[in-house]
Amino acid sequence: MVAPVPEVRLATNAxxxxxVVFTGQTPLTPGxxxxxxxxxxxxxxxxxxxxxxxxxxxxxxxxxxEEDIALANMALDLIGQTQLWLGLAGAVEGAGxxxxxxxxxxxxxxxxxxxxxERPNGDFGQTLMRQFLFDAWHQPMLKxxxxxxxxxxxxxxxxxxxxxxxxxxRSADLVIRLGDGTEESHTxxxxxxDALWTYCGEMFIGDAIDARLAAAGIMPAPESLxxxxxxxxxxVLAEATLTPPANPYAxxxxxxxxxxxHLGHLLTSMQWxxxxxxxxxx
Amino acid sequence: MYAQMIKTAHSGVHKREDMTEQERAFQDRIxxxxxxxxxxxxxxxxxxxxxxxxxxxxxxxxVGQLPEGNWITRAPTxxxxxxxxxxxxxxxxxxxxxxxxxxTLGESRDELxxxxxxxxxKYSSIFNYPTLNWADIGAVGWLVDGAAIVNQVAxxxxxxxPYSRAMVRICKEESFHARQGYSAFMAxxxxxxxxxxxxxxALNRMWFPCLMMFGPSDKDSVHSEQSMAWKIKVxxxxxxxxKYVDQTIPQIEYLGLDLPEAGIVWNEARGHYDFDxxxxxxxxNVLKGNGPCNSDRMADRVNAWEDGAWFRDGLMAHARKxxxxxxxxx
Numbered sequence: 001m002v003a004p005v006p007e008v009r010l011a012t013n014a015x016x017x018x019x020v021v022f023t024g025q026t027p028l029t030p031g032x033x034x035x036x037x038x039x040x041x042x043x044x045x046x047x048x049x050x051x052x053x054x055x056x057x058x059x060x061x062x063x064x065x066e067e068d069i070a071l072a073n074m075a076l077d078l079i080g081q082t083q084l085w086l087g088l089a090g091a092v093e094g095a096g097x098x099x100x101x102x103x104x105x106x107x108x109x110x111x112x113x114x115x116x117x118e119r120p121n122g123d124f125g126q127t128l129m130r131q132f133l134f135d136a137w138h139q140p141m142l143k144x145x146x147x148x149x150x151x152x153x154x155x156x157x158x159x160x161x162x163x164x165x166x167x168x169x170r171s172a173d174l175v176i177r178l179g180d181g182t183e184e185s186h187t188x189x190x191x192x193x194d195a196l197w198t199y200c201g202e203m204f205i206g207d208a209i210d211a212r213l214a215a216a217g218i219m220p221a222p223e224s225l226x227x228x229x230x231x232x233x234x235x236v237l238a239e240a241t242l243t244p245p246a247n248p249y250a251x252x253x254x255x256x257x258x259x260x261x262h263l264g265h266l267l268t269s270m271q272w273x274x275x276x277x278x279x280x281x282x
Numbered sequence: 283m284y285a286q287m288i289k290t291a292h293s294g295v296h297k298r299e300d301m302t303e304q305e306r307a308f309q310d311r312i313x314x315x316x317x318x319x320x321x322x323x324x325x326x327x328x329x330x331x332x333x334x335x336x337x338x339x340x341x342x343x344x345v346g347q348l349p350e351g352n353w354i355t356r357a358p359t360x361x362x363x364x365x366x367x368x369x370x371x372x373x374x375x376x377x378x379x380x381x382x383x384x385x386t387l388g389e390s391r392d393e394l395x396x397x398x399x400x401x402x403x404k405y406s407s408i409f410n411y412p413t414l415n416w417a418d419i420g421a422v423g424w425l426v427d428g429a430a431i432v433n434q435v436a437x438x439x440x441x442x443x444p445y446s447r448a449m450v451r452i453c454k455e456e457s458f459h460a461r462q463g464y465s466a467f468m469a470x471x472x473x474x475x476x477x478x479x480x481x482x483x484a485l486n487r488m489w490f491p492c493l494m495m496f497g498p499s500d501k502d503s504v505h506s507e508q509s510m511a512w513k514i515k516v517x518x519x520x521x522x523x524x525k526y527v528d529q530t531i532p533q534i535e536y537l538g539l540d541l542p543e544a545g546i547v548w549n550e551a552r553g554h555y556d557f558d559x560x561x562x563x564x565x566x567n568v569l570k571g572n573g574p575c576n577s578d579r580m581a582d583r584v585n586a587w588e589d590g591a592w593f594r595d596g597l598m599a600h601a602r603k604x605x606x607x608x609x610x611x612x
Contacts, residue, residue: 049360053355056354056355056363056367057354057355059347059348059350059351059354059367059370060344060345060347060348060351060370060582060583060586061351061582061585061586062586062590063586063587063589063590063591063593063594064590064593064594065344065374065377065378065381065391066378067590067593068344068347068371068374069371069374069375069378072367072368072370072371072374073371075367076364076367076368076371079360079363079364079367080364082360083360083361083364086360099360100359100360100361103360104358104359123589124589124590124593125592125593174597176600177596177597177600177601178593178596178597178600180600180603181595181596181597181598181599181600181603182592182595182596182599184592184595184596185592185593185595185596185599186596188592269355269356270355270356272356273356273357273358273416274358274359277474277476277477279474280358280473280474280476280477281469281473282358282359282362282416282466282469282470282473
């Protein structure tokens, strides 16, 4: 006879440690409006979480003090937005998970950020180019979300939109200056663009969840954001004397939980304390 | 305290009878509590000493991003991560004001950075110690910024106007840092046994390096007198260190942690805590470059600067092109 599995006790003081949160898939039923909304919200919150994390990796290492300040500021905005999106996702889920539980206690396959934001920082040019390509999508996305049928979504979008309006202004400006700077800065920015280009299409490819959220007037159809993005990116790249790559291929999967190898490593450091000391309050 | 062992650009103290008329008038203004402003006449040695002190202070703010940045990617909650980002952003901002204050004395930021990277200028010894567990981040806010505040509150009264005003602004932000550090540390000290162990470990490791932030004992501090007369420095190392110890011990006791060393005893007669001095040979070793993180910190800063050259050059080149295009169009 197999001995019963003993109840797992944490090696922590039970009075001090909180309850252990489940780390699996959402208990919501796929296809329901709640599941759709939860997914839409985690897609937004995971994008800002992962990009905010990537940007924060630069702390103290950027090319000039003003950039250290700007990057910390941007990471701060993105992490603040994450608290709002994932906080709402947890409330919609109704299973007691907080924004922190969602950020620190899910594994990679339950993350639904686009692949672009988990791409490694590379050189400062690649970091800036990734930021611009994302911001150019993020701002119109938030603009559209301001008109969401769900007032909670609209409210967060309005707040985040103010911050992101500045992000895109800044990143577009730097892409132009560096693209049309020295030969080296031009080469680096072109290389960054070439490396990231095939990760942009995912922003505009919807799935059934996106379609239902769009039909309900909660979130815009991803495809609807493409023309605006093409126009802005085309204009900025032209002024930057950079050439949009011809390859139309789009890597996808992030929104459905199929990530690149890089995400696991990011989560390993980001989630370390929560995983190593379950239930502790920080 | 982010500036230590600042060598005054003059040996001994100027005696009044040896001063020129201009120097006497300058000293009179300082003695009357007036602020010296950038366009005012000042002795060359006053200017040189201030550049050293403000420059070292600025470098400390910038290098100080690194031990905190070490944990930004591992902060345990979104709120802690946001607070830490905001704090590190403040530190970088302090670096910026301080470099600007040094520029009002005629020294460029690029030149100060060059001197740092060549090893000819220093930053506070504290940043050559590692942050090894999450409680260290609370300790940096509470104990390190706490020590900086003790010094910087005094420096609000410093004689050079731009430095004094930078200190007023910086102190406001540092007070917030110290409070958030204590709050983060308290969560650890009152948390699980493992968290409490991290807190005690951080306290024990950070204590003596924090005491070193105030510099050597007054009896061994050879550069102070002229700086005190000029009110570049406004309190002695030992006075500030005692003030820090007196304010910090009750905070440690409140957290229920063990005191970090056995020599800490309340001295009723003095009305102060007695405490053991740090191992000064360790301090001088850290200043010489032999601290646990000196080479890593400098390598990080130098690499960031060198790897970023193309970025700075690119922006400069673009600005030149834009100017040329504008002129061609006019």
